Amino acid sequence: DQQVKQNSPSLSVQEGRISILNCDYTNSMFDYFLWYKKYPAEGPTFLISISSIKDKNEDGRFTVFLNKSAKHLSLHIVPSQPGDSAVYFCAASITGNQFYFGTGTSLTVIP
Amino acid sequence: DSGVTQTPKHLITATGQRVTLRCSPRSGDLSVYWYQQSLDQGLQFLIQYYNGEERAKGNILERFSAQQFPDLHSELNLSSLELGDSALYFCASSVASETYNEQFFGPGTRLTVL
Numbered sequence: 001d002q003q004v005k006q007n008s009p010s011l012s013v014q015e016g017r018i019s020i021l022n023c024d025y026t027n028s029m030f031d032y033f034l035w036y037k038k039y040p041a042e043g044p045t046f047l048i049s050i051s052s053i054k055d056k057n058e059d060g061r062f063t064v065f066l067n068k069s070a071k072h073l074s075l076h077i078v079p080s081q082p083g084d085s086a087v088y089f090c091a092a093s094i095t096g097n098q099f100y101f102g103t104g105t106s107l108t109v110i111p
Numbered sequence: 112d113s114g115v116t117q118t119p120k121h122l123i124t125a126t127g128q129r130v131t132l133r134c135s136p137r138s139g140d141l142s143v144y145w146y147q148q149s150l151d152q153g154l155q156f157l158i159q160y161y162n163g164e165e166r167a168k169g170n171i172l173e174r175f176s177a178q179q180f181p182d183l184h185s186e187l188n189l190s191s192l193e194l195g196d197s198a199l200y201f202c203a204s205s206v207a208s209e210t211y212n213e214q215f216f217g218p219g220t221r222l223t224v225l
Contacts, residue, residue, distance in 0.1 A: 002153070004153070006153075036216075041218065042218055043113060043115070043201050043203070043216030043217050043218050043219055044154070044201070044216045045113065045215075045216065046213045046214065046215070049213075089153060089154065091154075098156045098159065098167050098169050099144075099154075099156055099214075100153075100156070101146075101153035101154040101155075101156075102153050103151065103152060103153040104153060
């Protein structure tokens, strides 16, 4: 049972434009959400997180939005750069418990 | 470089066999997590150890077991291997036991069962 879903397996965006990656979850008990970025032949690396008490968190070019009523999470990358091309995973947890990961979205930023 | 090391990088074996995957966490991290990523699947949480003790269990098969040693390195043992066990196995570490602590992932071990 996939509790965290990334319905877009891939996304292509022009350099300089905004990339929007989406994530939906089913468990209303999740209270902590993260995005990880993964390059080929490497492990995932932490990108940004958000607690359920917030609806937005920014870190440089990366912003995560949380819509609890819709059980929806999104990651905005502005402006997109070729080095952002990677697979992005969203993950959710009930604090103190295990993480549930989505299946990933492969982002390609076209120069 | 996350500071988490995993060996071996690649492993090819036959059905029915047993393998051991090894993980060394970042210096100072007490928690180790194991994940499995099968083709077109997200990372599936298998098990977490904190300072030598099992802390949380996910969708880990009974044929799989893990342990964390006094020096904090961890091993994941996979036995009676089946074709469906072919996957990338990631280890991650964090400083404490709660999931809001950032997890640092190793590069993974790719297991192929023939």
